[in-house]
Amino acid sequence: QSALTQPASVSGSPxxxxxxxxxxxxxxxxxxxxxxxxxxxxxxxxKLMIYEVSKRPSxxxxxxxxxxxxxxxxxxxxxxxxxxxxxxYCCSYALSSTSHVVFGGGTKLTVL
Amino acid sequence: QVQLVQSGAEMKKxxxxxxxxxxxxxxxFTNFGISWxxxxxxxxxxxxxxxxxxxxxxxxxxxxQGRVTMTTDTSTTTAYMELRSLRSDDTAVYFCARDLRGxxxxxxxxxxxxxxxxxx
Numbered sequence: 179q180s181a182l183t184q185p186a187s188v189s190g191s192p193x194x195x196x197x198x199x200x201x202x203x204x205x206x207x208x209x210x211x212x213x214x215x216x217x218x219x220x221x222x223x224x225k226l227m228i229y230e231v232s233k234r235p236s237x238x239x240x241x242x243x244x245x246x247x248x249x250x251x252x253x254x255x256x257x258x259x260x261x262x263x264x265x266x267y268c269c270s271y272a273l274s275s276t277s278h279v280v281f282g283g284g285t286k287l288t289v290l
Numbered sequence: 291q292v293q294l295v296q297s298g299a300e301m302k303k304x305x306x307x308x309x310x311x312x313x314x315x316x317x318x319f320t321n322f323g324i325s326w327x328x329x330x331x332x333x334x335x336x337x338x339x340x341x342x343x344x345x346x347x348x349x350x351x352x353x354x355q356g357r358v359t360m361t362t363d364t365s366t367t368t369a370y371m372e373l374r375s376l377r378s379d380d381t382a383v384y385f386c387a388r389d390l391r392g393x394x395x396x397x398x399x400x401x402x403x404x405x406x407x408x409x410x
Contacts, residue, residue: 212396214395214397216397223385223402224327224335224385224387225398226397229395229398267334269335269337269396269397271393277337277351277352277353278351278393278394281336281337283334
């Protein structure tokens with residue numbers, strides 16, 4: 179069981195917007211503004227899409243945005259495109275004796 | 291451009307050790323750290339630990355404490371991850387990723403991954 183909870187799957191049609199939630203605790207998501215999001219296409223390495231809750235690395239489309247409220251972080255993708263179909267993982271720094279970095283279980287995004 | 295290139299696929303028997311390398315280029319190696327993340331077949335991402343390329347400080351997930359060693363060679367800008375006493379459930383793709391210098395934080399970019407298969 180992953181430390182952060184994500185929905186197993188979400189879907190949307192081209193042009194629509196979707197939001198993926200990432201539920202943590204007061205020891206990780208709620209405590210630190212150190213949430214990041216990764217996109218992973220099948221057979222490929224993950225790619226950083228959002229860091230420090232809402233910052234976008236250079237080269238990442240502004241269709242991707244991140245936010246946080248309490249113990250829940252969210253990734254929103256607007257104007258869905260076919261190439262957005264992938265797995266998405268949230269990640270947070272954590273105050274924990276077991277691991278200082280925790281991932282969500284991943285969300286499969288299907289573009290209908 | 292910033293790039294991390296990992297060593298090739300490995301097949302190991304239970305009880306053996308594996309050492310994966312991660313050659314960095316395109317940035318000042320000692321200004322950053324390296325995290326290692328693994329992904330079992332069909333599963334999600336699992337953080338294993340982090341090493342600062344600046345001062346070799348490490349931070350390992352408790353699950354791997356005592357079984358993993360992360361090192362860096364600043365002369366060749368290469369990071370290494372050694373995992374000992376391999377079990378079948380260590381079968382996974384192992385990724386290195388550039389991280390912050392002072393503590394594990396966010397990972398960009400990632401290496402291409404090194405498949406490790408543990409089987410008798």
